[in-house]
Amino acid sequence: QIKIGVINSYSGQFADTGAQIDNGIKLYMKQHGDTVAGKKIEIIRKDTGGPNPDVAKRLAQELIVRDKADILAGFTLTPEALGAASVSEEAKKLMVVMNAATSIVTTKSPYIVRVSLTLPQIADTLATWAVKKGGTKKAYTMVSDYGPGIDAEGAFQKAFKEAGGEIVGSVRMPVANPDFSAFVQRAKDLNPESIFVFIPGGAQPAALGKAFAERGIDPKKVKLLSTGEPVDETAIKSMGDLALDRISAWHYDFNHKSKMNSDFVKAFNAEYKRNPDFFAVGGYDGMHLIYEALKKTNGNADGDALIAAIKGMKWESPRGVIWIDPETRDVVQTVYIRRVQKVGNDIVNVEFDKIENVKDPVKAAMKK
Amino acid sequence: MLPPVFGVLFDGIAYGMLLFVLSVGLSVTLGLMNFVNLAHCAFAMLGGYLTATLVNDFNWSFFATLPLAFIAAATASIAFERVFYRRLYRAGDLDQVLLTIGIAFVSVAIAAYLFGTAQQPIQTPPLLRGAIDFLGLSLGKYRLFLIAIALVVTILLVVGIEYTRFGAQVRAAVDNQRMAGGLGINVERTFAVTFALGSGLAGLGGALAIEIVGLDPNFSFIYLVYVLIIVSVGGLGSIAGSLAAAILIGVSDIAGKYYFPELGAFLIYLVMVVILMWRPSGLFGRR
Amino acid sequence: MTEIVLSTRRLDKNFGSLVVARNIELNLPKGARYALIGPNGAGKTTLINLMTGMLKPNAGQIFLGGEDVTALEPQERVRRGLARTFQINTLFPGLNALEAVTLAVCERRNIAGEFWRNVAVHREAIEEAHDILAKLRLGDSCYQITRELPYGRQRLLEIALALATKPKVLLLDEPAAGVPQEESGEVFEAVASLSDDLTLLFIEHDMHVVFRFASHIIVLVSGAIFTEGSPAAIAADPGVREVYLGKRKHG
Amino acid sequence: MAEPLLKLENVTAGYGDAVVLHGISLDLPERGSLAVLGRNGVGKSTLLMTIMGYTQMRGGRVIWRGQDISRLAPNRRAVNGIGWVAQEREIFPSLSVVENLTVAARPGPWDLDAVFKLFPRLSERRRNMGNQLSGGEQQMLATARALMTNPALMLLDEPFEGLAPVIVDELIAAMKTMLLDRGIAIILVEQHTDIALELTAEAIVLERGAVAHRAPSAQLQKDTATLERLVGLRVAATA
């Protein structure tokens, strides 16, 4: 028997992220059975209630000490992953990060592997694409004033400038911010060619989108660039036509066209009455990684054995082919460039360009 | 063409109105009744989910759901009042805090169970979408709608509570329940009605807020701080005070974010701290 | 002439348009037993509030033992020997009488900031507190929580708290209201007997008490001193009769 | 015999577990007046509060116009015609003087004009908030407020406390008219025995929560020995 301790934010502000990761995990187990290499897989869920590294660390300790967990997984938020990292190192247990997207996470313990994304991976790619192919040389950036936002801002600006673009201004917005009109007005005053946005998912994307529309910023004239969250499914739904023509770079959308994905989406919908998102796919791929690694080690859940097994592992995920960089244990994947469009009666993100085999640019730069 | 400062002013007032509709109910329960109702936003959430469900799943008109949001929250609150709140009117603030936080917790769990943890987007009617152009300013229609509602609610409440015998009875009962009862005031009924009114307004506020701040189970907690700020800055027991506070906070928040974005997150709290230090009982407070 | 311990100079106070103190000049000699009377709302309590610093005057000064205390905080004045009681009970509802008075004694002895030792080690302070309570016949109810004391006992506790500050000047705001007449006499006697040097100014509407204990009476009307004099002179003053005493027989 | 207005049958009551009143019985006819005397803490205020319904009844019954009201909520009792002036006045601080008066007013001969005539001082301070009044003004307001409910029975807990002698005179006169012309019954708790006995027809003296003596007021007034024994008052010496 193998126990996987899943640490997530199941309650509080980030409850939905935890729920979706969980859905991904459950769906994978439903499809692939709960026995691998002759061992029964048991999931133990723990709730951190939010970005609490101390709680995450305690839960990780308890999972290992009390519940005798063999593998740690989950981690919606970077602080959670960072809190548990030292435990995985000390206990020599595989730790599968299914979301937390700050670059440094995987460097904190040799037993960490990430299957989700790193923010710079997206922001950097988008910036380069915007200058080279997107036809914009002047950008304004708007990000939420917290770790991931600052990360995204840094990555975007750096890559944008390196590609020959110019950053005309930037603003960091409070994390809890119900009204964006002032920030949008500021951006508008500078009349930029494009605006890059990073804000966490939830209620804000729609609010920001509506603020753009109210201020008369037309995505047809001013390119609105962003990562995936600001144009996620609920945001688009609530914005309606106002979302049309917004451009984003992201690694997964439920509209991705592939057989694997359409099966996945169908199964997911049947089970949970909603569409999967990148959290769900993170959970799903994380489980795949664990299953495959266990098959390779023949059910040996020892941390070193598992880590050796996952290095370089490559597989087809609903988002396309992804693989684990053996040096950084970080995910390498395709970044899609999408535009919000009307397809039939639905308003959805449509992929129209892609950049393959994107590694985390931060760790790549560090190596140089 | 009007200079941008008018735009900022308009946005600020409109933002203030959002805060106002969310908090005016608390201004009734906490301000008038002195009941520390931290479950306020739970009643708002109830209104919100009702509206979202009716609009999304039953294709109701958004406008038609608004009175229902009020009624539903008011009705639910009467039940709560009977079972829980009533027994705590005389208890200390701290017991009230504990009870209402408990209720808020439960509401979050129930909402998550019934509606899931995802956001509940709603599409407002076309009438309220987009903006109208006024001397070069683009005024969001929904914001104009909010301003109108806030003004109507304020006038109704000020007239209905602050200048009537009913209002005086509420205040009397809050000041001294024993004496109020001893004079023949039906304290229980007075409180129940006031409470239903406050919660109904919360429900209405919740329904109106979805368009701007969205709706998920955590709604019960996220806006609690803002709501408390408005009520305390306005002054306990004063509806007009809440309105003034909402405008002040809204305008200074928007203006701050526009002119000094670095201070964005600080400003609302700074304004509150400064005002409360200058006028401890709030702008219009009488106690 | 004896030494003046408390005096006011041209004290003015108004609430909006309502004048509650108008050019008040007051001199309390050491050991005096002064009564302050006047119609309801004349400004008697306000005057006490001004003298003790609970209200700030619009103009004028207050001297305590020759020192100008107008700008001092209330507790500073208490520490200089100016104590008061409240017309409407202002007690510590959740403490018992012993604790409350012990607290006042500790404050006076400057040990109330001591957080590293048990109160019980301060035997003298506790006994002093208990003595005061016993003198006011609160000895047996001193372990009862204040909230549950009958009103009359609470009135006595008001006085006990003031006494615990060992005042030189004591301002009593209707101390006997709610206490049976005979007992109120005893209260006054107990207070007066504490020390010959204690200067007393009391507000009272019970003329039995006033005429029995006051050596001098000040009549306040509409915020200004109407007249003052010996009890006999005041009792006979037709003006005072008309505005305050009424037709009944007093004293 | 006519139905008494108020009748207490063997009432035992107190606060929580503490029993303060022990087996009190009394009755008060329509338009009657009763003085309640006794030392501090014997339970005079508790008796009034029990009639209002604010204590825990342990036994006995309170009967109002023939109906058992022992279980009736205080506000129902007030509406039925019992007015209460509490010992600590309990003015509503966040209401103005006028609001204090009108908040629970019920129609009848006592209206704003009437009470302002009785207490002109209140009329001068009509815009003040309840907590911006002098002690005596609050006392007037407490009495006036109870009058505004136009009760059939007034429970008065030391209503003269803190009032200037002239006002006391006027209030006494007003109470006499109240009793004689308006037909309001009163139960008066008072430390000033002479005033209490002058105003009332009957008197009871409480001792440790029980009725120790009962007599017509006029008779008790002369019975200095009993008064001295039970109330502790040397009437002759001080009056």
Added chain:
Amino acid sequence: MVPTDTISAPQLYLQSLSRWSATEIAFWLATLLPFFLFPNYLSLASQIAITALFALSLDLILGYAGVVSLGHAAFFGIGAYAAGLFSKFVWGEPISGLLVAALLAGLAGYATSFIICRFRHLTLIMLTLGLGLLAFEVANSAHWLTGGSDGLQGVRIWPLFGIFKFDLYGYTAYSYSLAVLFLFFLGMRRLVHSPFGLALRGIRENLVRMPAIGAASRAHIRKAYTIAAAVAGIAGALLTQTTESAALESISFQRSADVLVMLVLGGAGRLYGGLIGAIIFMIARDQFSGIAPQYWYFWIGILLIVVVMLLPNGILGGLSKIFARWSRK
């Protein structure tokens, strides 16, 4: 009842209030049980001890002086970051880290106490809330120092006394936290029964009367607030040291609110209120979220509601009332 005929009776009476009872001794002995009975729960136990210390510090100002604070986590957070930064930039010795944290949090408490002591009621609550939120925003924007929302990186704590390493099982963490908690509890117990404790209760009962008995209540409040801040700082430092992490959450409104709820749940104004509240709340949360990680707050909510309805004034307040009634019969 205490006899009143001997002179020292009142003194005896006051002394009797501070006597150790058998229940108390049993309580503290029971805190050792986790070592034997639940060795797998030691890290939880250590976080409970830390939270209990935090609640104890809040009790001093809230329960005793009536100063309701919704921003107490500011001091907890200052302590947490102080200890973290100290270990990162100076050295990782834990005891000195605690002292530094106490000093910094105490200083911050002292500075803000000048504002706090001038207000009451809702105004005070909102001011503490505002100051707490401002502290949070400062910590968030001082990204370069605090690590912002990712939390502080690079906290390394040396073994306690150079011997006891902070182990995975939490033996050291719990022993250390429990010892610190007990020490400060003893101090608190002293304080509560001291003249100063009496003065604080006086302030809680009637602030208006205090100046009239010559009390400088503001100075008292400032002092209590400073002490409470320092103790909260120590609690924060303990959390950092036992988990080798410090995060924004330690300064958040949520933490302020949680500790308030725990204290009220246990019974404010009672020495053991914070401790009992922290124990019950945290164990309940752990157990409920073990059962249903997504819905545990449903059960917590029910717990709070039930406690308020059945045991007003917190668990201890309610129990003591029931006990008093029962013993009177």
